[in-house]
Amino acid sequence: MDTQFLKKIDASISSNAKNLIELRRFLHRNPELSQQEFATTDFLSKRLLDLGFDVNIRPEKTGFYADLTPKNFDPKTDKTIALRCDLDALPIDEKADVTYISENPGVMHACGHDAHMTIITGIAEALAETELPGRLRLIYQHAEETSPGGASELIAFGALKGVDSILGVHVEPKIKAGKVGVKPGAFTAAFDVFEITIHGKAGHGARPHHCVDPIYILTQAANALYNAVGRRADAGDPMTFSIGKIEGGSAYNIIPNTAFMGGTIRTLSIENREKIKPLLNQILKGICDAHGASYELTILSGSPAIINDIHLNRSIRQAAVETIGEENVIDMQLPSMGSEDFSEYLKFVPGAMFRLGVAEDDNAHMLHSAFFKIEETSLTIGSRILTRTVLNLFKEEA
Numbered sequence: 001m002d003t004q005f006l007k008k009i010d011a012s013i014s015s016n017a018k019n020l021i022e023l024r025r026f027l028h029r030n031p032e033l034s035q036q037e038f039a040t041t042d043f044l045s046k047r048l049l050d051l052g053f054d055v056n057i058r059p060e061k062t063g064f065y066a067d068l069t070p071k072n073f074d075p076k077t078d079k080t081i082a083l084r085c086d087l088d089a090l091p092i093d094e095k096a097d098v099t100y101i102s103e104n105p106g107v108m109h110a111c112g113h114d115a116h117m118t119i120i121t122g123i124a125e126a127l128a129e130t131e132l133p134g135r136l137r138l139i140y141q142h143a144e145e146t147s148p149g150g151a152s153e154l155i156a157f158g159a160l161k162g163v164d165s166i167l168g169v170h171v172e173p174k175i176k177a178g179k180v181g182v183k184p185g186a187f188t189a190a191f192d193v194f195e196i197t198i199h200g201k202a203g204h205g206a207r208p209h210h211c212v213d214p215i216y217i218l219t220q221a222a223n224a225l226y227n228a229v230g231r232r233a234d235a236g237d238p239m240t241f242s243i244g245k246i247e248g249g250s251a252y253n254i255i256p257n258t259a260f261m262g263g264t265i266r267t268l269s270i271e272n273r274e275k276i277k278p279l280l281n282q283i284l285k286g287i288c289d290a291h292g293a294s295y296e297l298t299i300l301s302g303s304p305a306i307i308n309d310i311h312l313n314r315s316i317r318q319a320a321v322e323t324i325g326e327e328n329v330i331d332m333q334l335p336s337m338g339s340e341d342f343s344e345y346l347k348f349v350p351g352a353m354f355r356l357g358v359a360e361d362d363n364a365h366m367l368h369s370a371f372f373k374i375e376e377t378s379l380t381i382g383s384r385i386l387t388r389t390v391l392n393l394f395k396e397e398a
Protein backbone atom coordinates (compact mmCIF):
# COMPACT_ATOMS: atom_id res chain seq x y z
CA MET A 1 0.00 0.00 0.00
CA ASP A 2 1.96 3.01 -1.12
CA THR A 3 1.81 6.38 0.57
CA GLN A 4 0.27 7.94 -2.49
CA PHE A 5 -2.69 5.55 -2.32
CA LEU A 6 -3.13 6.14 1.43
CA LYS A 7 -3.15 9.88 0.83
CA LYS A 8 -5.68 9.56 -1.98
CA ILE A 9 -8.09 7.51 0.13
CA ASP A 10 -7.65 9.84 3.09
CA ALA A 11 -8.46 12.84 0.91
CA SER A 12 -11.48 11.14 -0.62
CA ILE A 13 -12.98 10.54 2.86
CA SER A 14 -12.31 14.13 3.90
CA SER A 15 -13.98 15.46 0.75
CA ASN A 16 -17.01 13.24 1.46
CA ALA A 17 -17.68 15.02 4.79
CA LYS A 18 -20.86 16.79 3.69
CA ASN A 19 -22.39 13.59 2.35
CA LEU A 20 -21.51 11.72 5.56
CA ILE A 21 -23.07 14.41 7.76
CA GLU A 22 -26.21 14.18 5.65
CA LEU A 23 -26.27 10.38 6.02
CA ARG A 24 -25.79 10.60 9.77
CA ARG A 25 -28.60 13.15 10.12
CA PHE A 26 -30.91 10.93 8.10
CA LEU A 27 -30.12 7.97 10.37
CA HIS A 28 -30.53 10.19 13.42
CA ARG A 29 -33.97 11.33 12.32
CA ASN A 30 -35.06 7.73 11.75
CA PRO A 31 -33.98 5.71 14.81
CA GLU A 32 -35.21 2.17 15.45
CA LEU A 33 -35.16 0.11 18.64
CA SER A 34 -33.16 -3.10 19.13
CA GLN A 35 -34.40 -6.04 17.02
CA GLN A 36 -36.60 -3.64 15.03
CA GLU A 37 -33.94 -2.10 12.79
CA PHE A 38 -35.80 -3.12 9.61
CA ALA A 39 -35.72 0.21 7.75
CA THR A 40 -32.11 0.89 8.80
CA THR A 41 -31.05 -2.56 7.58
CA ASP A 42 -32.94 -2.14 4.32
CA PHE A 43 -31.59 1.36 3.65
CA LEU A 44 -27.94 0.64 4.42
CA SER A 45 -27.81 -2.82 2.82
CA LYS A 46 -29.10 -1.31 -0.45
CA ARG A 47 -26.45 1.39 -0.24
CA LEU A 48 -23.74 -1.25 0.20
CA LEU A 49 -25.16 -3.30 -2.66
CA ASP A 50 -25.02 -0.22 -4.90
CA LEU A 51 -21.37 0.19 -3.97
CA GLY A 52 -20.63 -3.32 -5.24
CA PHE A 53 -20.43 -5.18 -1.92
CA ASP A 54 -21.81 -8.72 -1.52
CA VAL A 55 -24.55 -8.29 1.05
CA ASN A 56 -25.80 -10.97 3.48
CA ILE A 57 -28.93 -9.95 5.39
CA ARG A 58 -30.19 -12.06 8.31
CA PRO A 59 -33.51 -13.83 7.59
CA GLU A 60 -35.02 -11.70 10.41
CA LYS A 61 -34.23 -8.61 8.24
CA THR A 62 -32.28 -6.89 11.01
CA GLY A 63 -28.49 -6.85 10.83
CA PHE A 64 -26.27 -7.80 7.90
CA TYR A 65 -22.70 -8.05 6.73
CA ALA A 66 -21.21 -6.92 3.45
CA ASP A 67 -18.02 -8.07 1.76
CA LEU A 68 -15.70 -6.32 -0.65
CA THR A 69 -13.64 -9.18 -2.10
CA PRO A 70 -10.78 -8.56 -4.54
CA LYS A 71 -10.85 -10.48 -7.82
CA ASN A 72 -7.96 -12.85 -7.10
CA PHE A 73 -8.81 -13.38 -3.45
CA ASP A 74 -7.38 -16.61 -2.02
CA PRO A 75 -8.97 -17.40 1.35
CA LYS A 76 -5.98 -19.59 2.26
CA THR A 77 -3.40 -16.85 2.04
CA ASP A 78 -5.26 -13.55 1.92
CA LYS A 79 -6.62 -11.84 5.01
CA THR A 80 -10.14 -10.81 5.85
CA ILE A 81 -10.50 -7.82 8.14
CA ALA A 82 -13.88 -6.97 9.63
CA LEU A 83 -15.17 -3.61 10.80
CA ARG A 84 -18.27 -3.55 13.00
CA CYS A 85 -20.88 -0.91 13.65
CA ASP A 86 -24.23 -1.08 15.46
CA LEU A 87 -27.70 -0.15 14.22
CA ASP A 88 -30.00 0.29 17.21
CA ALA A 89 -31.29 3.32 19.07
CA LEU A 90 -32.68 3.68 22.61
CA PRO A 91 -36.15 4.18 24.13
CA ILE A 92 -35.46 7.84 24.96
CA ASP A 93 -37.50 10.91 24.01
CA GLU A 94 -34.93 13.21 22.39
CA LYS A 95 -34.42 16.63 23.98
CA ALA A 96 -31.24 17.63 22.12
CA ASP A 97 -31.05 21.04 20.55
CA VAL A 98 -30.56 19.92 16.93
CA THR A 99 -32.35 20.63 13.65
CA TYR A 100 -32.40 16.92 12.77
CA ILE A 101 -34.21 15.72 15.91
CA SER A 102 -35.65 12.17 15.98
CA GLU A 103 -38.86 11.80 13.97
CA ASN A 104 -39.71 8.59 15.80
CA PRO A 105 -41.16 9.79 19.14
CA GLY A 106 -39.70 8.07 22.21
CA VAL A 107 -36.77 6.62 20.23
CA MET A 108 -33.38 8.26 19.93
CA HIS A 109 -29.86 7.55 18.74
CA ALA A 110 -28.45 8.54 22.13
CA CYS A 111 -25.48 6.16 22.00
CA GLY A 112 -24.01 7.42 18.73
CA HIS A 113 -24.77 4.31 16.70
CA ASP A 114 -25.92 6.64 13.89
CA ALA A 115 -22.34 7.95 13.84
CA HIS A 116 -20.86 4.43 13.87
CA MET A 117 -23.01 3.39 10.86
CA THR A 118 -21.97 6.56 9.03
CA ILE A 119 -18.26 6.02 9.74
CA ILE A 120 -18.35 2.46 8.41
CA THR A 121 -20.40 3.47 5.36
CA GLY A 122 -17.90 6.28 4.72
CA ILE A 123 -15.18 3.64 4.57
CA ALA A 124 -17.27 1.56 2.14
CA GLU A 125 -17.66 4.59 -0.12
CA ALA A 126 -13.94 5.38 -0.05
CA LEU A 127 -12.77 1.83 -0.78
CA ALA A 128 -15.54 0.57 -3.09
CA GLU A 129 -13.68 1.25 -6.32
CA THR A 130 -10.29 0.02 -5.11
CA GLU A 131 -8.57 -3.32 -5.46
CA LEU A 132 -7.54 -4.24 -1.91
CA PRO A 133 -4.91 -6.87 -1.07
CA GLY A 134 -7.47 -8.67 1.11
CA ARG A 135 -11.15 -8.93 1.83
CA LEU A 136 -12.96 -6.19 3.75
CA ARG A 137 -16.03 -7.25 5.71
CA LEU A 138 -18.36 -4.63 7.14
CA ILE A 139 -20.65 -5.86 9.92
CA TYR A 140 -23.81 -3.83 10.54
CA GLN A 141 -24.98 -5.29 13.84
CA HIS A 142 -28.50 -5.01 15.21
CA ALA A 143 -29.43 -4.99 18.91
CA GLU A 144 -26.26 -3.87 20.65
CA GLU A 145 -28.22 -2.26 23.50
CA THR A 146 -30.07 -5.35 24.65
CA SER A 147 -28.91 -8.53 26.34
CA PRO A 148 -28.43 -11.03 24.80
CA GLY A 149 -27.28 -8.73 22.01
CA GLY A 150 -27.18 -8.99 18.25
CA ALA A 151 -23.48 -9.86 18.06
CA SER A 152 -23.98 -13.52 18.94
CA GLU A 153 -26.88 -13.75 16.46
CA LEU A 154 -24.76 -12.31 13.65
CA ILE A 155 -21.90 -14.64 14.54
CA ALA A 156 -24.31 -17.60 14.31
CA PHE A 157 -25.39 -16.21 10.93
CA GLY A 158 -21.77 -16.44 9.72
CA ALA A 159 -20.53 -12.87 10.09
CA LEU A 160 -17.14 -14.05 11.38
CA LYS A 161 -16.62 -16.81 8.84
CA GLY A 162 -13.11 -16.38 7.40
CA VAL A 163 -12.42 -13.26 9.48
CA ASP A 164 -8.86 -12.82 10.78
CA SER A 165 -9.38 -9.73 12.92
CA ILE A 166 -12.11 -7.26 13.80
CA LEU A 167 -12.09 -3.56 14.64
CA GLY A 168 -14.70 -1.25 16.08
CA VAL A 169 -15.24 2.31 17.26
CA HIS A 170 -17.46 3.94 19.87
CA VAL A 171 -18.15 7.65 20.17
CA GLU A 172 -17.01 9.22 23.45
CA PRO A 173 -18.53 12.48 24.77
CA LYS A 174 -15.84 12.71 27.46
CA ILE A 175 -13.24 13.29 24.73
CA LYS A 176 -13.20 16.45 22.57
CA ALA A 177 -13.90 16.09 18.86
CA GLY A 178 -10.59 15.85 17.00
CA LYS A 179 -9.09 13.48 19.56
CA VAL A 180 -9.35 9.74 20.15
CA GLY A 181 -8.72 7.40 23.07
CA VAL A 182 -6.92 4.07 22.74
CA LYS A 183 -6.13 1.38 25.26
CA PRO A 184 -4.63 -2.10 25.08
CA GLY A 185 -6.11 -4.88 27.21
CA ALA A 186 -9.26 -4.36 29.29
CA PHE A 187 -11.46 -1.77 27.56
CA THR A 188 -14.99 -2.38 28.89
CA ALA A 189 -16.39 -4.60 31.63
CA ALA A 190 -18.25 -7.90 31.65
CA PHE A 191 -21.91 -7.50 32.46
CA ASP A 192 -24.05 -9.96 34.45
CA VAL A 193 -27.60 -9.53 35.71
CA PHE A 194 -28.72 -11.04 39.04
CA GLU A 195 -32.26 -11.73 40.23
CA ILE A 196 -32.87 -12.63 43.88
CA THR A 197 -36.16 -13.66 45.45
CA ILE A 198 -36.33 -14.01 49.25
CA HIS A 199 -39.02 -16.40 50.46
CA GLY A 200 -40.39 -15.70 53.96
CA LYS A 201 -43.72 -16.21 55.71
CA ALA A 202 -46.51 -13.67 55.35
CA GLY A 203 -48.59 -12.19 58.15
CA HIS A 204 -49.90 -9.09 59.96
CA GLY A 205 -47.63 -6.05 60.18
CA ALA A 206 -48.46 -5.80 63.90
CA ARG A 207 -47.13 -9.28 64.61
CA PRO A 208 -43.78 -9.68 62.83
CA HIS A 209 -42.80 -12.38 65.36
CA HIS A 210 -45.40 -14.65 63.70
CA CYS A 211 -43.81 -14.07 60.29
CA VAL A 212 -40.54 -14.43 58.44
CA ASP A 213 -40.30 -10.94 56.96
CA PRO A 214 -38.70 -11.14 53.47
CA ILE A 215 -38.44 -7.34 53.16
CA TYR A 216 -36.41 -7.04 56.35
CA ILE A 217 -34.21 -9.94 55.23
CA LEU A 218 -33.82 -8.43 51.74
CA THR A 219 -32.55 -5.15 53.21
CA GLN A 220 -29.99 -7.09 55.29
CA ALA A 221 -28.89 -9.00 52.19
CA ALA A 222 -28.73 -5.83 50.07
CA ASN A 223 -26.46 -4.10 52.58
CA ALA A 224 -24.26 -7.16 52.99
CA LEU A 225 -23.88 -7.48 49.20
CA TYR A 226 -23.01 -3.79 48.74
CA ASN A 227 -20.33 -4.15 51.42
CA ALA A 228 -19.04 -7.49 50.19
CA VAL A 229 -17.93 -6.06 46.84
CA GLY A 230 -15.60 -3.63 48.61
CA ARG A 231 -14.34 -6.25 51.09
CA ARG A 232 -14.04 -9.35 48.96
CA ALA A 233 -12.90 -8.17 45.51
CA ASP A 234 -9.35 -6.91 44.94
CA ALA A 235 -9.49 -3.10 44.91
CA GLY A 236 -7.02 -3.15 42.00
CA ASP A 237 -9.40 -5.24 39.91
CA PRO A 238 -12.71 -3.36 39.89
CA MET A 239 -16.13 -4.87 40.40
CA THR A 240 -19.33 -2.82 40.58
CA PHE A 241 -22.51 -4.07 42.18
CA SER A 242 -25.73 -2.12 41.64
CA ILE A 243 -29.29 -2.98 42.61
CA GLY A 244 -31.60 -1.48 40.02
CA LYS A 245 -34.92 -2.89 41.11
CA ILE A 246 -36.61 -3.85 44.40
CA GLU A 247 -40.14 -5.17 44.64
CA GLY A 248 -42.23 -6.61 47.45
CA GLY A 249 -45.51 -6.32 49.31
CA SER A 250 -48.99 -5.11 48.46
CA ALA A 251 -50.24 -3.17 51.53
CA TYR A 252 -48.74 -1.15 54.39
CA ASN A 253 -49.99 -3.50 57.11
CA ILE A 254 -49.15 -6.86 55.54
CA ILE A 255 -45.80 -8.61 55.67
CA PRO A 256 -45.55 -10.39 52.30
CA ASN A 257 -44.39 -13.89 51.47
CA THR A 258 -41.65 -12.83 49.10
CA ALA A 259 -39.45 -9.87 48.19
CA PHE A 260 -37.40 -9.38 45.03
CA MET A 261 -34.30 -7.46 44.01
CA GLY A 262 -32.38 -7.41 40.76
CA GLY A 263 -29.41 -5.56 39.35
CA THR A 264 -26.09 -5.78 37.59
CA ILE A 265 -22.55 -6.76 38.44
CA ARG A 266 -19.71 -5.62 36.23
CA THR A 267 -16.21 -7.07 36.31
CA LEU A 268 -13.03 -6.81 34.26
CA SER A 269 -11.23 -10.07 35.03
CA ILE A 270 -12.40 -13.65 34.56
CA GLU A 271 -11.31 -14.35 38.17
CA ASN A 272 -13.67 -11.69 39.52
CA ARG A 273 -16.48 -12.75 37.22
CA GLU A 274 -16.20 -16.32 38.46
CA LYS A 275 -16.44 -15.12 42.07
CA ILE A 276 -19.89 -13.56 41.58
CA LYS A 277 -22.12 -16.60 41.97
CA PRO A 278 -20.36 -18.21 44.97
CA LEU A 279 -20.15 -14.81 46.70
CA LEU A 280 -23.86 -14.08 46.28
CA ASN A 281 -24.81 -17.60 47.35
CA GLN A 282 -22.65 -17.46 50.46
CA ILE A 283 -24.09 -14.15 51.64
CA LEU A 284 -27.70 -14.96 50.77
CA LYS A 285 -27.49 -18.37 52.42
CA GLY A 286 -25.94 -16.96 55.61
CA ILE A 287 -28.52 -14.21 55.99
CA CYS A 288 -31.52 -16.36 55.02
CA ASP A 289 -30.41 -19.15 57.38
CA ALA A 290 -30.04 -16.65 60.20
CA HIS A 291 -33.68 -15.60 59.80
CA GLY A 292 -35.31 -18.87 58.75
CA ALA A 293 -35.94 -17.74 55.16
CA SER A 294 -34.94 -19.24 51.82
CA TYR A 295 -33.92 -17.66 48.52
CA GLU A 296 -33.65 -18.17 44.79
CA LEU A 297 -30.77 -16.69 42.82
CA THR A 298 -30.58 -16.43 39.04
CA ILE A 299 -27.56 -15.03 37.20
CA LEU A 300 -28.12 -14.03 33.57
CA SER A 301 -24.74 -13.78 31.90
CA GLY A 302 -24.27 -10.77 29.66
CA SER A 303 -21.32 -9.97 27.41
CA PRO A 304 -17.77 -10.53 28.61
CA ALA A 305 -15.22 -7.74 28.99
CA ILE A 306 -13.65 -6.31 25.84
CA ILE A 307 -9.96 -7.15 25.96
CA ASN A 308 -8.29 -5.21 23.17
CA ASP A 309 -5.64 -7.16 21.29
CA ILE A 310 -2.29 -5.47 21.96
CA HIS A 311 -1.08 -5.65 18.35
CA LEU A 312 -4.36 -4.41 16.83
CA ASN A 313 -4.62 -1.63 19.39
CA ARG A 314 -1.11 -0.57 18.41
CA SER A 315 -2.20 -0.55 14.75
CA ILE A 316 -5.18 1.70 15.55
CA ARG A 317 -2.93 3.98 17.61
CA GLN A 318 -0.41 4.20 14.78
CA ALA A 319 -3.13 5.01 12.22
CA ALA A 320 -4.57 7.64 14.57
CA VAL A 321 -1.14 9.26 15.00
CA GLU A 322 -0.71 9.33 11.20
CA THR A 323 -4.20 10.82 10.76
CA ILE A 324 -4.64 13.37 13.56
CA GLY A 325 -1.17 13.63 15.12
CA GLU A 326 0.33 12.22 18.32
CA GLU A 327 -0.96 15.18 20.36
CA ASN A 328 -4.55 14.15 19.67
CA VAL A 329 -4.19 10.50 20.66
CA ILE A 330 -4.99 9.82 24.30
CA ASP A 331 -3.58 6.70 25.92
CA MET A 332 -6.43 5.91 28.29
CA GLN A 333 -5.33 4.52 31.63
CA LEU A 334 -8.63 3.10 32.88
CA PRO A 335 -11.23 0.87 31.26
CA SER A 336 -14.90 1.72 31.25
CA MET A 337 -17.19 -0.22 33.61
CA GLY A 338 -19.84 -0.05 30.89
CA SER A 339 -20.16 -3.02 28.59
CA GLU A 340 -20.43 -3.67 24.86
CA ASP A 341 -21.24 -6.84 22.99
CA PHE A 342 -18.31 -6.23 20.63
CA SER A 343 -16.65 -8.59 23.13
CA GLU A 344 -18.73 -11.48 21.72
CA TYR A 345 -16.68 -11.32 18.49
CA LEU A 346 -13.47 -11.41 20.52
CA LYS A 347 -14.34 -14.88 21.79
CA PHE A 348 -13.51 -16.06 18.25
CA VAL A 349 -11.07 -13.60 16.66
CA PRO A 350 -8.62 -10.97 17.93
CA GLY A 351 -9.92 -7.42 17.76
CA ALA A 352 -9.75 -3.93 19.17
CA MET A 353 -12.00 -0.96 19.66
CA PHE A 354 -11.17 2.70 20.21
CA ARG A 355 -13.02 5.78 21.47
CA LEU A 356 -13.73 8.61 19.10
CA GLY A 357 -13.97 12.06 20.70
CA VAL A 358 -17.25 13.78 19.80
CA ALA A 359 -17.59 16.49 22.49
CA GLU A 360 -18.17 20.05 21.33
CA ASP A 361 -16.95 21.39 24.67
CA ASP A 362 -16.41 20.40 28.33
CA ASN A 363 -20.15 20.31 29.04
CA ALA A 364 -21.10 17.59 26.57
CA HIS A 365 -24.01 15.37 27.59
CA MET A 366 -23.14 11.74 28.20
CA LEU A 367 -24.16 8.63 26.23
CA HIS A 368 -27.81 7.58 26.77
CA SER A 369 -28.79 11.15 27.70
CA ALA A 370 -31.84 12.69 26.00
CA PHE A 371 -29.59 15.72 25.31
CA PHE A 372 -26.72 13.73 23.78
CA LYS A 373 -25.29 15.16 20.57
CA ILE A 374 -22.03 14.96 18.68
CA GLU A 375 -19.66 17.30 16.90
CA GLU A 376 -19.98 15.96 13.37
CA THR A 377 -16.42 16.74 12.24
CA SER A 378 -15.57 13.57 14.15
CA LEU A 379 -17.28 11.41 11.49
CA THR A 380 -14.56 11.67 8.86
CA ILE A 381 -11.89 11.31 11.54
CA GLY A 382 -13.41 7.97 12.55
CA SER A 383 -13.56 6.79 8.93
CA ARG A 384 -10.03 7.96 8.18
CA ILE A 385 -8.46 6.26 11.21
CA LEU A 386 -10.24 2.95 10.65
CA THR A 387 -9.49 2.96 6.92
CA ARG A 388 -5.82 3.62 7.50
CA THR A 389 -5.69 0.90 10.16
CA VAL A 390 -7.19 -1.61 7.72
CA LEU A 391 -4.86 -0.60 4.89
CA ASN A 392 -1.81 -0.75 7.19
CA LEU A 393 -2.88 -4.19 8.43
CA PHE A 394 -3.31 -5.48 4.89
CA LYS A 395 0.12 -4.09 4.03
CA GLU A 396 1.90 -5.77 6.95
CA GLU A 397 0.07 -9.02 6.43
CA ALA A 398 0.56 -9.14 2.66
Ligand SMILES: [Zn+2]
Pocket: 111, 145, 367, 368
Ligand atom coordinates in the same frame (compact mmCIF):
# COMPACT_ATOMS: atom_id res chain seq x y z
ZN1 LIG B 1 -25.45 2.38 24.49
Ligand SMILES: [Zn+2]
Pocket: 111, 112, 113, 144, 170
Ligand atom coordinates in the same frame (compact mmCIF):
# COMPACT_ATOMS: atom_id res chain seq x y z
ZN1 LIG C 1 -23.30 2.18 22.08
